[in-house]
Structures are given as C-alpha cells and as structure tokens.
Amino acid sequence: MALQVVTAVTGAAWEAALVGALDRADHGVTVVRRCVDASDLLATAATGTAQAALLSADLHRLDVDAVARLQAGGVAVVGLVDPGDDRAGDRLRALGVTTVLPADAAPEEVVRALREAVTGGPAGGRDVADPRAALPGAGGDGPEPADRRPARGRVVAVWGPTGAPGRTTVAVGLADEAARLGVPTLLVDADVYGGVVAQVLGLLDESPGLAGAARQAAAGTLDEAALLRLAWSVRPQLSVLTGLARADRWPELRPRAVGAVLDEARRVADLTVVDCAFNLEEDEELSFDTAAPRRNGATVTVLESADEVLCVSGADPVGLQRTIRALGQLRDLLPEVEPVVVVNQVRRGPVPGDARREIGEALERFAGRPVRAFLPVDRGATDAALASGRTLAEVAPGSPLRAGLRGLAAALARVPEPAPGRRGWRRRRAG
Incomplete structure (x- = not known):
C-alpha cells in the first residue's frame, strides 16, 4: 500500500x-x-x-x-x-x-x-x-547541532507546599550564595501563581524573562546567546530570569517550552536554581478532549527535569502537615523524583521541646523523608533584604539564616564551603 x-x-x-x-x-x-x-x-x-x-x-x-x-x-x-x-x-x-x-x-x-x-x-x-x-515526554528530542556546547549544568528545583514556607527566600539565597562561591548561576522564577523574584531583588518585573525564553524555545530559536540576553545580570556569576508579571499570563509557560529553556540553561550556567509553584494538580489538559494549556504543567516539568528537588517546609504544625501531604502527592505523581526536605523558619514556640529533633522525627515517620537542612528564622535580616531589594549576604552577612543557606548552596553546587571568617564573605556590593 x-x-x-x-x-x-x-x-x-x-x-x-x-x-x-x-x-x-x-x-x-x-x-x-x-x-x-x-x-x-x-x-x-x-x-x-x-x-x-x-x-x-x-x-x-x-x-x-x-x-x-x-x-x-x-x-x-x-x-x-x-x-x-x-x-x-x-x-x-x-x-x-x-x-x-x-x-x-x-x-x-x-x-x-x-x-x-x-x-x-x-x-x-x-x-x-x-x-x-x-504532556512532557510525549515526543522525541532531536539531536543537538554539532557546534553546540554539551549541557553540563545542574538544575535544582525549589518547591514546597502552599502557605508561604519561604520557597522564594530559599531559592534567592541559594542562587546568591552559589554565585559568591564562584559558580556561574542562573536563578529562574517559574512560579505560575505569583512569582516575586524580581521584586525581591529590586528588578523590573515587566521584562520578558522566562515568558520570553519560553516563546523563543517554542519557536525553536532559543540558544545560549538569546537566553543570556533575556536574563538580568545581577552580579558576576549570577543571572536572573524573571517570572510572569501577572498570574493570568500562565498559559505562556507551556511545559515543553519550559523544558527546552531548562535544557538551554544547563549550557549557560553550572547551576540553575528554579523557584517553583506549589500546585501539582492535574488540570485542564486531562479534563478535556483537546490539548488545552495546563497551569501546573510548568511546575511538573521543572520537577521532572531537575537533578535535585528541594521541598521547603514550614517549621510549625500546619506547615509540617502541608509538607507531608505535598510529599505524598509528589510521590503519587512523580514516583521517580526523590525530594530533599529543607525546613525553613525554625524557631522556638510552635513545636514544643527540641524543635529540630521533633520536626525531623515527624517527617521521618509520616513522610519517610529525612531533613537535609534546618534554616533558622531571621525576620530582621529578611525584612531588611526585602525592603532594600538586596540579598541577605549584602544586608546581613552574619545572619544565621545566611550561614545556613551558604552551607546548603555549597553542597548543591558541589564546591567547598569557605570558612566564615574569610574576608570575601563580608564584602558588600559596590554602590
């Protein structure tokens, strides 16, 4: 025939x-x-x-x-x-x-x-x-042109349950500290429900950012040079791809396009830190008989593509309950993903006794996940950083929260953590 x-x-x-x-x-x-x-x-x-x-x-x-x-x-x-x-x-x-x-x-x-x-x-x-x-993974990917640099960088997804456990604070802090360790780093705001990385760093949130990169990726025109043009250069070794200026623009972040952006990010940076949304629900695309946009498809794509997924949890009973449920949902949706738990905003009061021990035992028992890091609450430092659009390293170099983020960033970037007393850690950005 x-x-x-x-x-x-x-x-x-x-x-x-x-x-x-x-x-x-x-x-x-x-x-x-x-x-x-x-x-x-x-x-x-x-x-x-x-x-x-x-x-x-x-x-x-x-x-x-x-x-x-x-x-x-x-x-x-x-x-x-x-x-x-x-x-x-x-x-x-x-x-x-x-x-x-x-x-x-x-x-x-x-x-x-x-x-x-x-x-x-x-x-x-x-x-x-x-x-x-x-859906991501439904088709094959073409071979890379011979003159393109191999994708060697690592992608770290910063995700967590609803309730403001501090995902953006952790993502920004990790990216900043990795850059200060001399690791070329790209910070990506992929939160489709309300990304605020641009505001946290005092950047213009109307720039094309991730949406512009996704459009070029969908058209097959995104390359290293185009991605770098769309990213803000915050300081040496740190670039930022801002997120959506309005949450109703989420259809611009189609899953395949976001995946292509991450593939290109691996070429321009040794470490890519992605601030993700909380929601993993399967939505429009599986509810209709057409290929409708999926609001949560971008988040799922990032989690699937990441080399490491950090689940940021709050340190109070409500936050812990949400984390346990979110980890169960992630396990059901993406069983191959092995998230690492980071407990943020650890303080006395919400959890009686030894907070770290109690929280660690609860997550081990009910979620089957050990805690990779405990990050202390430092409201004064985070408020000062947010008010000035700067990072913790700039406004509060001696903050215990900054120290925790620095150690975690060194582990994720796979580089040695310098001693706290070294002069380079207290140097502030000029101007």
Missing part, C-alpha cells in the same frame, strides 16, 4: 516539483494533502489519513508542541530546508524533527527518509487530539 504523506512547505519554490515527483506511482507515495499552516496540518493528521509529514522551517504556527502532537499521533515527521540553510535545519531539530534533508535531495532519498521515519517513529494508533499528546 502507498505511503500516505501530507506536505506543509507553503511558499517554497520547490514544493510543486517535489509533490509531483513524490506522486509518481513507482515511488509508492501518495500526497493526500498540501497544508497551508500548522493548524491545517494538525487537523489533517487528526483524521488519521496520514502516516508521515514533510515540513519546512518557515511553516506558519509551527512550534515544538505541534511537532510533538504529530509524533504522539503516530505521524512521522521529516523536515526540508533550502540547500545551505543551516539555521532552518537547526530550528527544525530544536523543534524535535530528527530527520532534516535539503530540498534538492533526490525524490528517492526523500521517500527513503519518510519510510525510515515511519518505521522507526513512535507507535501509531493514537489520536493526535489526545490531550496527553502535549
């Missing part, structure tokens, strides 16, 4: 000749439709009439989600670019198209690539409109 193919190379001067050559009976290929844009292509693929698709990089509305939905629906994808257009080829590979050929390739070569893609592609039989088609 002839291989059923759709083309989506609108505007290419060579399209008509290629379609005519492919339709020849001796090639065993039938072009069932010539699509005008990505929406037309997805609608055609949803009918189940196509086994493979030929794409060009300049197709209108083509992004990483569109390619993933095609692949998840059992439609093999092959890209075609103008001869010598390396940038277009790189963009298609960034979108997840693993096979890219020059447009002047012989019809026999194109047919062979289509058949190989169909044979080695994802299993067919799934509806392209299946909402799970847009």
Whole structure:
C-alpha cells in the first residue's frame, strides 16, 4: 500500500516539483494533502489519513508542541530546508524533527527518509487530539547541532507546599550564595501563581524573562546567546530570569517550552536554581478532549527535569502537615523524583521541646523523608533584604539564616564551603 504523506512547505519554490515527483506511482507515495499552516496540518493528521509529514522551517504556527502532537499521533515527521540553510535545519531539530534533508535531495532519498521515519517513529494508533499528546515526554528530542556546547549544568528545583514556607527566600539565597562561591548561576522564577523574584531583588518585573525564553524555545530559536540576553545580570556569576508579571499570563509557560529553556540553561550556567509553584494538580489538559494549556504543567516539568528537588517546609504544625501531604502527592505523581526536605523558619514556640529533633522525627515517620537542612528564622535580616531589594549576604552577612543557606548552596553546587571568617564573605556590593 502507498505511503500516505501530507506536505506543509507553503511558499517554497520547490514544493510543486517535489509533490509531483513524490506522486509518481513507482515511488509508492501518495500526497493526500498540501497544508497551508500548522493548524491545517494538525487537523489533517487528526483524521488519521496520514502516516508521515514533510515540513519546512518557515511553516506558519509551527512550534515544538505541534511537532510533538504529530509524533504522539503516530505521524512521522521529516523536515526540508533550502540547500545551505543551516539555521532552518537547526530550528527544525530544536523543534524535535530528527530527520532534516535539503530540498534538492533526490525524490528517492526523500521517500527513503519518510519510510525510515515511519518505521522507526513512535507507535501509531493514537489520536493526535489526545490531550496527553502535549504532556512532557510525549515526543522525541532531536539531536543537538554539532557546534553546540554539551549541557553540563545542574538544575535544582525549589518547591514546597502552599502557605508561604519561604520557597522564594530559599531559592534567592541559594542562587546568591552559589554565585559568591564562584559558580556561574542562573536563578529562574517559574512560579505560575505569583512569582516575586524580581521584586525581591529590586528588578523590573515587566521584562520578558522566562515568558520570553519560553516563546523563543517554542519557536525553536532559543540558544545560549538569546537566553543570556533575556536574563538580568545581577552580579558576576549570577543571572536572573524573571517570572510572569501577572498570574493570568500562565498559559505562556507551556511545559515543553519550559523544558527546552531548562535544557538551554544547563549550557549557560553550572547551576540553575528554579523557584517553583506549589500546585501539582492535574488540570485542564486531562479534563478535556483537546490539548488545552495546563497551569501546573510548568511546575511538573521543572520537577521532572531537575537533578535535585528541594521541598521547603514550614517549621510549625500546619506547615509540617502541608509538607507531608505535598510529599505524598509528589510521590503519587512523580514516583521517580526523590525530594530533599529543607525546613525553613525554625524557631522556638510552635513545636514544643527540641524543635529540630521533633520536626525531623515527624517527617521521618509520616513522610519517610529525612531533613537535609534546618534554616533558622531571621525576620530582621529578611525584612531588611526585602525592603532594600538586596540579598541577605549584602544586608546581613552574619545572619544565621545566611550561614545556613551558604552551607546548603555549597553542597548543591558541589564546591567547598569557605570558612566564615574569610574576608570575601563580608564584602558588600559596590554602590
């Protein structure tokens, strides 16, 4: 039976000749439709009439989600670019198209690539409109261009339950201390419910930040230089990718795009610290028969992608109860993730007796998790830092909270922690 193919190379001067050559009976290929844009292509693929698709990089509305939905629906994808257009080829590979050929390739070569893609592609039989088609991991990732630096940096996700346990304070403190240890660090605000990293550091919250990076990643145009242009350079070794200025802009952070941003972050920084939202509920995308946006998809993607997940817990009975429940929810959703518990705002009063011992035993008993670090409350230092838009190291270098964050940052960055008495630790930023 002839291989059923759709083309989506609108505007290419060579399209008509290629379609005519492919339709020849001796090639065993039938072009069932010539699509005008990505929406037309997805609608055609949803009918189940196509086994493979030929794409060009300049197709209108083509992004990483569109390619993933095609692949998840059992439609093999092959890209075609103008001869010598390396940038277009790189963009298609960034979108997840693993096979890219020059447009002047012989019809026999194109047919062979289509058949190989169909044979080695994802299993067919799934509806392209299946909402799970847009979930992270539903499609393959293309090979990296040969001239790109390998992704070697580590990603640390700072997550925790609702109730303001201090996720942002911990994330900012860890990133700042790692940078002061000489580790190139990127701080990312990925909180879709109310990220405030920009406000905490006194930065402009209307900058494109993570949303801009996600848009470029979805279009296949994000690279190291573009990511660095979108990030604020706070001080040597520390850059910040600010979050959403308004919570209602959460649809801009699609899961696949956020994952692509983290992949690129591994190239620009040795350590990437991500401030996450609390919510892990499965929402719109699994409730409807279309690939609707998922508000919590960005958080889930970060937790899946991270090399280490820090669960920040409050140090009072309410905070501990929320942490135990949140850890259970995380275990049910992502059983392969092994979070590390950090108890923040430890103080006398809310927990009787030896607070650290009691809290540690409770988390071991009810959540099965040991406590990696206890961070003391230091309201004076945190208030001073917030009021001035600076970090703890700048406003309160001798703070016990700062000391705890410094030790944790050294462990996460895998570098030695300098002695507290060294002069470099008390140096304040000029100006």
